Amino acid sequence: MTKRFSPGQLVLMVVALAFAVIWLAPIAWAVATSLKPESETTKIPLQWFGSELTLDSYRLVLGTGGIVKWAINSTVTSLVVTFLTVLFSAMAAYGFARTQFKGQRGLLAVILAGIMVPPQVLMAPLFAEMVALGLVDTWWSIILPQVAAPLIVYILYKFFQDVPPELEQAAFVDGAGRWRVFFTIVLPLSRPVLAAVSIYTFIGSWNNFLWPFLVSTDPNTMTLPVGLANVVQGTFGLRYAQIMASVVLAGLPLLVIFVLFQRQIVRGVAHTGLAGQ
Amino acid sequence: MTTTVAAPAAAAPVTEAKVRRGWTQHGMLFVAPFLLIYVAFLVWPVLLGLRMSLSSVNVAGTNNHFIGFGNYAEAFSDPLMWHSLWNTVVFTVLSTIPLVLLGLVFALLVHNLRFVQWLWRLSFFGPFLLPSAVVSILWLQMIYPPGYGLINGTLGTDVPWLTDTSTAMLSVVLTTVWWTVGFNFLLYLAALQSIPQHLYEAAAIDGASAWQRLRSITLPLLGRTTALIVVLQLLASLKVFDQIYLMTAGGPENSTRSIIEYAYDMGFTGYRTGYASAVSYILFVLIVIVSLVQLRLFRKRAEVSS
Numbered sequence: 010m011t012k013r014f015s016p017g018q019l020v021l022m023v024v025a026l027a028f029a030v031i032w033l034a035p036i037a038w039a040v041a042t043s044l045k046p047e048s049e050t051t052k053i054p055l056q057w058f059g060s061e062l063t064l065d066s067y068r069l070v071l072g073t074g075g076i077v078k079w080a081i082n083s084t085v086t087s088l089v090v091t092f093l094t095v096l097f098s099a100m101a102a103y104g105f106a107r108t109q110f111k112g113q114r115g116l117l118a119v120i121l122a123g124i125m126v127p128p129q130v131l132m133a134p135l136f137a138e139m140v141a142l143g144l145v146d147t148w149w150s151i152i153l154p155q156v157a158a159p160l161i162v163y164i165l166y167k168f169f170q171d172v173p174p175e176l177e178q179a180a181f182v183d184g185a186g187r188w189r190v191f192f193t194i195v196l197p198l199s200r201p202v203l204a205a206v207s208i209y210t211f212i213g214s215w216n217n218f219l220w221p222f223l224v225s226t227d228p229n230t231m232t233l234p235v236g237l238a239n240v241v242q243g244t245f246g247l248r249y250a251q252i253m254a255s256v257v258l259a260g261l262p263l264l265v266i267f268v269l270f271q272r273q274i275v276r277g278v279a280h281t282g283l284a285g286q
Numbered sequence: 287m288t289t290t291v292a293a294p295a296a297a298a299p300v301t302e303a304k305v306r307r308g309w310t311q312h313g314m315l316f317v318a319p320f321l322l323i324y325v326a327f328l329v330w331p332v333l334l335g336l337r338m339s340l341s342s343v344n345v346a347g348t349n350n351h352f353i354g355f356g357n358y359a360e361a362f363s364d365p366l367m368w369h370s371l372w373n374t375v376v377f378t379v380l381s382t383i384p385l386v387l388l389g390l391v392f393a394l395l396v397h398n399l400r401f402v403q404w405l406w407r408l409s410f411f412g413p414f415l416l417p418s419a420v421v422s423i424l425w426l427q428m429i430y431p432p433g434y435g436l437i438n439g440t441l442g443t444d445v446p447w448l449t450d451t452s453t454a455m456l457s458v459v460l461t462t463v464w465w466t467v468g469f470n471f472l473l474y475l476a477a478l479q480s481i482p483q484h485l486y487e488a489a490a491i492d493g494a495s496a497w498q499r500l501r502s503i504t505l506p507l508l509g510r511t512t513a514l515i516v517v518l519q520l521l522a523s524l525k526v527f528d529q530i531y532l533m534t535a536g537g538p539e540n541s542t543r544s545i546i547e548y549a550y551d552m553g554f555t556g557y558r559t560g561y562a563s564a565v566s567y568i569l570f571v572l573i574v575i576v577s578l579v580q581l582r583l584f585r586k587r588a589e590v591s592s
Contacts, residue, residue, distance in 0.1 A: 017496065018400070025395040029409035032464065036412065038436045039424050055439035097320040104316030116317065123328050125577045129525045129546050130566035133553045134335035135327065137343075157328040162320065187312040216417040218528045219546075223554065234419035238532055241423050252427055256420050263415040264408070271404060274411075278469060279476035 036260075043067065043253035050249035066250035067258070075228050076255055079236035080262075086148055086221075086232060087214040090155045094210050095203060098158060102165035103191055107177075117166075123159035129219060136223055150224040151232065155214055161206050164280060168202045169195065205277035208270060212277075215263060233259050339563035357564035367565060369540055370548035373455065374569075377530075377544060378523035380459045385519050386512065388463065389470025394504075396471075397478040407472075414468035422532035425461045448534050451541040458530055458542050465529070466522070470515050477511040478504070517580040524573055545569050 038057075042050050043066055045059030070076055104110075105117050128135075135154055136145075144150040172195060180190045196203070221232045228236065237259055241252055267274055339357055343350040361367045396406040413421065429436045430447040438444060447457040481504065489499050527546040530536060536543030536551070543551075545565065553562025 018398075021395055021398055022401075025392075025399055025406060028392065028395070029406060032409045032413065035424060035429055035436065035464065038428055042428055051434040053433045053439065055434050055436070093323075097323065100316045101320035104313050108313030108316060110313035110317075113313065116321065119329070120324065123324065125574055126328060126332060127521075127525050127570070127573055129527060130549075130570045130573075131328075131331045131335055132550065133559045133562045133566060134331040134338055136554075137338070137559060138327075138331055138334065153323060154327040157320075157324045157326075159324065159328070187316075191316075212415060216415075218418045219550075234417040237417075237423065238419045241427070249427060252423065256424050260416045260420045264412055267408065267412065267415055268404070271407065275407070275472055275476065278472040 039253045039256050039260075043250055043257050045250055047248055047250045050253075066248075066254040070251050070254045070258065074240065074255065075231070075236055076233070076240075076258055078229065079231050079233040080258075082148070082230060082236075083215055083233040086151050087211050089148070090152050090214040091207050091211045093152070093156045094158050094161055095207050097156060098161040098206070099165050099196065099199070099203065100191070102162050103169050103195060105162075105166050106169035108187070120159045120162055123157075124163060128154065132219065132223055135220075139224055145224050146227045146230050148230065151221045151230075154220060155217065158210070161210065164206060165199070165202065168199060172198060201273075201276065202280065204273045205280045207277075208266075208273050209277040209280070212263060212274075335563045335566065338560050339567050341560045343560040344557045353560075357561045358568070360561065361564050361568060366540065366543075367545075367548060367568075370543045370545045371568075373541070373543055374524060374526065374545045376455060377459060377462075377526055377542075378520060380455070381462050381523050381526075382516065382519045384459075384463050385467050385470055385523075386515055388467050389474050389515065390508070390512070392467065392471040393474030393478055394500075397475060410471045411468035413465050416465065418465075418528035419532060421461065421465045422529045425457075426533045429461075430457060449538055451538050454534055454538055454542050458533060461529055461533065462523075462526070470519065473515055473518075474508065474511060477508055481507050513580075513583060517576065517583075520576055521573060524569065524576070 041057050044062050044064070046061060046063055047066065049056075049059040101120075105113065131154075139145050139150045144153075176198065177190050177194055180194055185193075216234065217232075218234045218238070222235045222238065225231045225235055228239070231239065237255055240255065340352060340354060341350055342353050342356070392406075392410045396403065396410070399406065426448065428434075430438075432438045432444045432446065435447075437447070445453060447453050485503050486499055489503060494502070525546060526544050527550065530542050530544050531547055531550070534542045536547050546569065549562045549565040549569070552565060553559050556562075
């Protein structure tokens with residue numbers, strides 16, 4: 010392999026650095042704008058730093074806006090979506106991979122076919138269904154459709170098929186039942202893949218826009234992206250420092266999670282992406 | 287696979303067959319919770335949507351009567367439907383090409399760099415973690431405007447990026463590439479890391495240059511990944527809605543209106559739910575065709591490689 014400081018490495022480094030600067034610039038610009046006094050945000054020619062660094066816009070956004078409430082809504086709905094999706098999908102995947110029952114093949118085919126259904130094309134009938142069920146403007150209307158995730162079942166089904174049966178055999182010999190084997194042996198064994206699909210599901214749910222946007226009209230049940238979209242068209246007007254402070258606050262949580270859980274996120278994307286094969 | 291845990295039959299009543307497949311009475315219980323939600327919130331809406339697309343029905347469910355293929359006939363004769371479908375195809379082609387190529391370039395760069403891996407990953411993948419609303423608001427309010435916008439302000443230009451029919455679609459594509467290239471980048475990076483190192487060592491011994499190793503080892507071995515990424519990208523781009531709705535609302539003069547946005551407008555601002563369902567199903571059919579073509583391609587490739 011190439012040596013540490015070869016000219017080739019240097020060229021690669023410069024090219025990568027140029028792209029990284031371009032890719033980080035919009036985020037840096039949002040942060041820089043959010044730290045300026047409101048009167049200096051639209052100065053021409055543009056300046057990266059204002060006359061002073063101030064946290065005023067953050068104070069105003071956190072103090073007056075609904076952003077804290079929306080962050081709580083997003084956190085609760087995303088956590089519930091992730092927990093239910095992973096639990097139910099893992100159970101279903103195990104049922105298909107390791108047990109037998111009538112109509113199993115047919116059911117599996119129906120679930121796999123569901124991978125092809127894009128949620129976006131179901132907006133009208135799903136909305137009509139939520140109206141009929143009286144769930145509009147509740148957390149459940151945001152949560153339940155996202156739990157019906159056939160791709161996650163497929164990924165875990167593939168994984169459980171490859172778990173060596175010997176690992177379960179010993180427990181069966183000791184007289185453990187299916188459920189105990191599933192919860193005390195199979196699930197702990199699958200921790201890496203469960204972490205991967207959990208994080209993938211959480212990111213997807215946290216960033217979901219169209220569906221929560223359709224079913225929440227009450228600012229009290231809105232998720233962060235929906236609340237933000239409403240705010241920018243509404244009360245903030247053209248107060249750019251406050252808008253950018255909101256943007257930074259809404260974008261920060263997942264970036265922090267990424268720095269903390271890099272390995273699992275990388276694996277999560279690889280797993281879920283490659284499962285499409 | 288044959289097990290080596292050859293326990294005497296008398297001592298171990300549990301056979302491998304039983305572990306692999308058995309316990310009939312529990313199987314359905316494992317599947318039931320997911321199945322309940324799946325049927326209620328995926329299978330049922332698919333069927334309901336099909337019925338709605340064949341009916342004249344509004345959001346409130348009133349004035350509901352069967353009209354056969356009337357909605358489809360109307361959609362196919364509406365120039366705005368065709369325009370939106372065309373915009374969607376243009377967006378898909380324009381976005382897929384740079385998203386695949388840049389994803390590959392970034393992955394090759396980062397894979398071959400030895401320092402601060404986390405920084406490169408954060409730079410290229412970070413934007414993918416931002417909600418669409420955050421990305422759209424940021425680009426709409428602070429990147430594209432003339433004067434104080436980052437692009438025009440830095441380049442000293444005065445381009446009305448999002449408000450001119452000749453640049454609006456390109457601007458939406460640019461934002462999308464910045465926002466989502468990280469996903470393809472990570473898929474390529476994972477694929478690169480799974481290429482066995484000894485292939486490169488052997489080639490290096492044979493005196494192959496870095497460029498030759500890239501052309502004759504890396505790129506051919508990435509073929510399968512590339513095919514996968516292209517298809518995933520096509521499927522994702524055909525469904526574009528968020529950033530267009532939030533940055534241009536389909537304008538100016540419908541130049542960025544996508545097919546999902548057309549369905550949304552018809553159903554949720556025009557209150558014609560039946561018609562919106564028909565438009566959604568037209569896109570649905572398109573997506574199923576792309577998926578099936580993908581399945582066939584992969585099956586062929588798998589046969590060739592095995």
